[in-house]
Amino acid sequence: xxxxxxxxxxxxxxxxxxxxxxxxxxxxxxxxxxxxxxxxxxxxxxxxxxxxxxxxxxxxxxxxxxxxxxxxxxxxxxxxxxxxxxxxxxxxxxxxxxxxxxxxxxxxxxxxxxxxxxxxxxxxxxxxxxxxxxxxxxxxxxxxxxxxxxxxxxxxxxxxxxxxxxxxxxxxxxxxxxxxxxxxxxxxxxxxxxxxxxxxxxxxxxxxxxxxxxxxxxxxxxxxxxxxxxxxxxxxxxxxxxxxxxxxxxxxxxxxxxxxxxxxxxxxxxxxxxxxxxxxxxxxxxxxxxxxxxxxxxx
Numbered sequence: 237x238x239x240x241x242x243x244x245x246x247x248x249x250x251x252x253x254x255x256x257x258x259x260x261x262x263x264x265x266x267x268x269x270x271x272x273x274x275x276x277x278x279x280x281x282x283x284x285x286x287x288x289x290x291x292x293x294x295x296x297x298x299x300x301x302x303x304x305x306x307x308x309x310x311x312x313x314x315x316x317x318x319x320x321x322x323x324x325x326x327x328x329x330x331x332x333x334x335x336x337x338x339x340x341x342x343x344x345x346x347x348x349x350x351x352x353x354x355x356x357x358x359x360x361x362x363x364x365x366x367x368x369x370x371x372x373x374x375x376x377x378x379x380x381x382x383x384x385x386x387x388x389x390x391x392x393x394x395x396x397x398x399x400x401x402x403x404x405x406x407x408x409x410x411x412x413x414x415x416x417x418x419x420x421x422x423x424x425x426x427x428x429x430x431x432x433x434x435x436x437x438x439x440x441x442x443x444x445x446x447x448x449x450x451x452x453x454x455x456x457x458x459x460x461x462x463x464x465x466x467x468x469x470x471x472x473x474x475x476x477x478x479x480x481x482x483x484x485x486x487x488x489x490x491x492x493x494x495x496x497x498x499x500x501x502x503x504x505x506x507x508x509x510x511x512x513x514x515x516x517x518x519x520x521x522x523x524x525x526x527x528x529x530x531x532x533x534x535x
Contacts, residue, residue, distance in 0.1 A: 237262050242292035245278050252278040254439035263413040265405065267430035269423055274436040276419040277316055280385045284313045296383060309337060312376035316387040318368050326356040326371050337379035345378035365392040373401055377408060384416045390425050402429050427515045435519055443522050454518050457487040459500060460507035476521045488521050
């Protein structure tokens with residue numbers, strides 16, 4: 237389990253993380269979404285012990301991470317900006333990983349390099365951007381860590397490779413009860429992969445929930461009556477948005493779906509449709525409710 241409490245990190249006068257707290261349970265895929273500068277990369281670097289927070293604490297399985305080699309052995313980190321030893325092949329990098337991660341699995345390493353069509357004896361600096369991302373992912377997964385952190389995991393990967401990487405991450409989580417954190421600019425990249433999603437903006441956690449609750453706690457209602465009506469007619473129903481065009485109103489509602497539908501049906505509408513929202517829509521409406529503009533996410 238990962239527990240972060242009140243994390244704050246500054247770079248000169250820029251606040252990268254602002255009193256961020258979260259708990260990430262064992263055996264889940266945790267997605268973090270946000271724009272550039274939201275704090276995603278800084279958060280992962282604190283989790284891996286690259287940075288130390290000025291304020292707050294972060295613990296993995298009850299132990300601090302910073303300057304703790306025993307904890308770092310359980311972590312594999314694929315950063316946004318990749319680094320490989322100058323002139324190194326994947327085989328050389330694999331031996332480097334083996335010196336850090338005692339459980340590094342060479343059998344899996346060679347199996348994955350073959351599946352991805354990568355030559356482990358070829359210098360990585362001759363690889364394309366997407367191939368380098370694949371190489372870093374293979375090395376991380378072959379280490380068989382308990383915690384796997386991916387920063388902009390799918391950047392540079394084609395659609396087929398994105399699906400392959402997603403499946404590999406899911407397999408590790410299911411089979412070994414590993415914990416994965418994936419950051420991205422786009423909800424579409426994470427919607428079908430993550431168990432939990434968090435939205436970061438300006439170093440703070442705007443929203444955090446499991447995927448199913450995110451999908452069900454908000455919903456859209458289309459409703460019409462034989463008589464004229466306004467938003468005042470829906471007292472007691474929590475709405476994030478009310479838009480009326482002609483005789484039909486569109487409502488974005490938060491609450492229990494069955495209870496809300498029962499209340500609306502009791503008002504004898506001539507039209508009543510309840511529609512699910514995509515995660516993209518959920519995050520947009522939640523942010524607008526908190527006063528954020530819809531351009532925070534790249535969607």
